Amino acid sequence: MAERTDIYGLLAEFDAPEKVVVAAQRAYAEGYRRMDAYTPFPVEGLAEAIGFHRTRLPVIVLLGGLFGGALGYALLYYAEVIDYPLIVGGKPFHSWPTFIPIVFETTIFFAALSAVLGMLALNGLPMPYHPVFNVPRFALASRDRFFLLIEARDPKFDREATRHFLESLGADGVWEVEP
DSSP, X not given: OOOOOSSSEEEEEESSHHHHHHHHHHHHHHTOOSEEEEOSSOOTTHHHHTTOOOOSHHHHHHHHHHHHHHHHHHHHHIIIIIISOOOOTTOOSOOGGGGHHHHHHHHHHHHHHXXXXXXXXXXXXXXXXXXXXXXXXXXXXXXXXXXXXXETTSTTOOHHHHHXXXXXXXXXXXXXXXX
């Protein structure tokens, strides 16, 4: 049963990437879902271990590209057919092959723009503050230590039970993260 706590979560420290992967797998198997891991380099299998399997970013990029292509085509159609119809080289006003370069460029531009904005939105960036920085040992996450955070918002979170669980995983230390 979830309890309302005055902490952000519990942060467990490990000294090897294999240990944090095993800890994350066990935590996921125990039913914890609101957790995150911090490592100095990418660790294979860690994303899957914490339950991060799919992302919506490819759909966002596809929709951005389609919107950009449609917008580019509509803009050219409006300019060439409606606003300023001009016969060039005997071609009809709506000569779609001449639209291809601009439509291609607007498709790529809007796909790239939606990829950047979608990535920022899905990652919750910019994030000028995160509670894990309140733990002094967390500075080692960029050097040689590996951390697993279980958030207090997790439905299964219980301060003492989660602490004992993290300690049973072989953590070198478990700290409360102040909000």
